[in-house]
Structure formats: structure tokens, C-alpha cells
Amino acid sequence: MSKLRPAWVEIDLAALRHNVRVLQQRVGPPVEVMAVVKSDGFGCGAAITAREVMAAGAHGLAVGNPEDARAIRAAGINAPVLLYASTPPDAAAEVAALGITATIHDMESLAAFAALEQTLDVQFKIEAGLGRLGVSPDDWQAAFGAVKQAENLNLTGLYTHLNAPDDPASIERQMAQFDAAYEIAQEVGFRSLRRMVASSNVVLGYPNLNFDAVNAGRLLFHLLDGHWAGMIETRPVIAAIKSAIIQVKSFPAGGHVGFLGGEALTRATRLAVLPIGFGDGFKHRPPLGEVLLHGQRAPVVGRRGIEHTVIDVSGVADAGVGDEVVLLGFQGNGEITGLELGAWLDLPLMEILPRLARTLPRVYLGQS
Numbered sequence: 530m531s532k533l534r535p536a537w538v539e540i541d542l543a544a545l546r547h548n549v550r551v552l553q554q555r556v557g558p559p560v561e562v563m564a565v566v567k568s569d570g571f572g573c574g575a576a577i578t579a580r581e582v583m584a585a586g587a588h589g590l591a592v593g594n595p596e597d598a599r600a601i602r603a604a605g606i607n608a609p610v611l612l613y614a615s616t617p618p619d620a621a622a623e624v625a626a627l628g629i630t631a632t633i634h635d636m637e638s639l640a641a642f643a644a645l646e647q648t649l650d651v652q653f654k655i656e657a658g659l660g661r662l663g664v665s666p667d668d669w670q671a672a673f674g675a676v677k678q679a680e681n682l683n684l685t686g687l688y689t690h691l692n693a694p695d696d697p698a699s700i701e702r703q704m705a706q707f708d709a710a711y712e713i714a715q716e717v718g719f720r721s722l723r724r725m726v727a728s729s730n731v732v733l734g735y736p737n738l739n740f741d742a743v744n745a746g747r748l749l750f751h752l753l754d755g756h757w758a759g760m761i762e763t764r765p766v767i768a769a770i771k772s773a774i775i776q777v778k779s780f781p782a783g784g785h786v787g788f789l790g791g792e793a794l795t796r797a798t799r800l801a802v803l804p805i806g807f808g809d810g811f812k813h814r815p816p817l818g819e820v821l822l823h824g825q826r827a828p829v830v831g832r833r834g835i836e837h838t839v840i841d842v843s844g845v846a847d848a849g850v851g852d853e854v855v856l857l858g859f860q861g862n863g864e865i866t867g868l869e870l871g872a873w874l875d876l877p878l879m880e881i882l883p884r885l886a887r888t889l890p891r892v893y894l895g896q897s
Contacts, residue, residue: 535773536805543895544764549585561588565746572886576604686723769858786831810884818873824861
């Protein structure tokens with residue numbers, strides 16, 4: 530953490546390793562854990578989180594951005610990496626140069642990879658109902674036939690992403706599609722393809738769909754919400770967001786804190802300023818919630834600036850410049866939880882915490 534601008538996020542790598550082991554225990558030894566470290570490791574750093582999940586016993590990695598794959602390889606990590614469908618056909622050669630397993634998501638991407646003059650492991654992403662990316666049902670027969678004929682492509686597996694895990698009937702319909710694709714693959718001659726359909730919520734809600742491998746990300750990074758969060762004992766990886774006071778001053782009753790007006794203060798108030806704002810991923814407009822200072826809760830007041838947050842410290846004795854302030858995590862006997870922060874900002878954990886981790890300076894704890 531720099532003294533020049535004291536605002537940072539703490540990443541607990543021991544918690545990440547713990548969560549990998551918890552998942553392994555849940556799915557059992559026959560099932561491989563493909564640890565998803567997409568979106569720069571959910572804001573925590575693709576390479577460092579990749580190294581930690583592999584140290585904890587994961588069998589491989591999955592990413593959605595070629596740059597994450599590049600960072601992992603540049604760090605000397607030689608683990609199996611699946612690159613989710615994310616690139617246009619004319620990038621096929623660049624994808625192959627990353628040394629990963631590429632995804633074929635339509636006939637165009639298949640043709641582009643088949644035209645390369647190098648051997649490449651590939652997997653098919655199957656369109657089963659999500660409507661985002663995947664080989665469409667009308668193309669399954671042709672796609673399996675074409676990859677069978679391609680001398681440079683080694684088809685190792687099929688995967689899909691399932692929509693609406695809260696709706697068992699929807700999952701059943703999507704799995705009927707996936708099973709139909711798998712049956713065609715077997716008819717064409719692919720007898721040992723690896724199947725993977727269970728991301729975080731599906732692992733918890735549909736253990737019969739764990740198959741050969743599971744690809745969990747949200748679960749590993751403790752980013753589940755709703756009833757899913759209570760179904761497995763994971764630990765927060767984005768463990769804390771902290772700042773420090775850079776000014777304390779009194780402000781009169783009737784004053785307006787921050788830009789764009791807002792409600793006037795009803796009493797003389799002791800205010801403290803933190804060098805962290807909506808430019809770091811926080812919300813601009815109220816309600817803005819609370820923070821911890823000296824283990825006590827203090828409300829955020831006014832509207833956040835792009836680089837500043839103002840808190841009311843009238844009720845916190847001896848608040849002074851340099852004091853540490855917790856926006857997420859523990860301080861003394863107090864805690865600001867991720868669910869609480871997400872509710873204040875009206876955003877799910879999956880969105881708000883990786884955003885904050887990505888923009889703020891990172892401090893890593895518990896590195897192996």
C-alpha cells in the first residue's frame with residue numbers, strides 16, 4: 530500500500546487455496562477441477578491466482594480473455610488452460626500460439642483452426658440454450674464430421690454453460706440438448722470426450738452433472754450470492770478494502786457535502802475524507818452505506834467524488850489523519866460483509882467485488 534494514496538484491496542490467497550480444496554472434497558476424486566480465473570482472476574490477478582489454485586490441487590485452468598492466458602504462460606505456469614470462446618476466426622493463429630486448448634464455438638471458428646499448420650487441442654462449446662456462444666444444433670453433425678477429418682485438431686471434450694440454475698426444468702431442457710450433441714459425437718467416433726457442464730451454482734445444485742470435470746469460478750472466489758452462498762463453506766478471497774483518512778474537519782449545519790447538492794446537514798458534523806471514490810468502482814449516488822473506523826460504524830455522507838469519499842466521524846472519538854478505514858472486511862469486532870456492500874451499491878458480488886479488486890492497488894496475503 531502506497532502512502533501517496535492510501536487505498537487498497539487485500540487478496541487472501543490462503544482462502545483461495547482453501548476454497549479449491551473444499552470444492553475438491555465436494556465433487557470427489559474422479560472429477561477434475563478446472564479453476565476459472567477469468568477476467569484477470571476476477572480482479573485478483575490471473576497469473577497469481579492461477580499459480581495458487583494449481584498449488585492447491587486444481588487440475589487445470591479456464592479463462593475467457595486471451596490476455597489472461599498470455600499472462601499465465603508468461604509467469605511460467607504450464608498447467609492445462611482452456612480458453613473459452615472469445616475470439617474471431619481471423620485470430621486463430623494467435624490463439625494457437627498461446628499454447629492452450631482452444632474453443633470451437635461455430636463452423637467459422639472450426640474452419641479457421643483447421644486451416645492452421647499446427648496441431649491444436651480443441652473443445653467444442655455446445656449451444657444448449659444460453660444463446661451466447663456455442664455450436665448450434667443444426668451444425669452438430671457437420672461439426673463433428675469436420676473436426677474428425679481435420680488432421681491437426683485433437684477434440685478433447687465438450688462443454689457448455691447452463692442458464693437459469695434456479696429452474697430445474699430449464700436445466701433439464703438444456704441438458705437434453707447437450708446429451709444429444711454428445712450422442713452425435715459418439716456416433717461419429719469420439720468415444721472418450723471429456724464432458725463439462727457444471728459451473729459454480731450447477732456444482733452445488735445438480736451434483737449429478739459434475740461428469741468428468743467442473744469449471745467453477747464464483748465459488749472459488751467466494752462470489753456466490755442468494756441461497757447459493759449458504760450451500761458451501763468458502764472463504765472471502767477479496768477479503769478487505771481499506772483506505773486511510775487524509776483530512777478531518779468540522780462542517781456546519783446546513784452545509785452540503787460534495788458536488789450536485791444533496792441533502793443539507795442537519796447539525797454541525799465532524800467529517801473525514803478518504804482518497805477512494807467512484808473512479809475505483811464504488812457507487813456515486815446515495816445510499817452509500819457505512820465504513821468501519823476504530824471498530825465502529827461511520828456513515829458515508831454526500832455523494833462520492835471520483836477519487837474521494839466523505840464519512841461522518843462525529844461519533845468516533847479520536848478519529849484522525851492516517852487512521853485506517855475499512856470499507857469491506859473486519860476491524861475490531863465489526864465487519865462490513867460483501868453482501869452488505871453489494872446491497873448498498875445495488876450490485877451483485879460478482880460485479881462489484883472484482884471491479885473494486887481490478888481498479889485498486891492489491892495487497893496479497895497468505896501467498897504459498
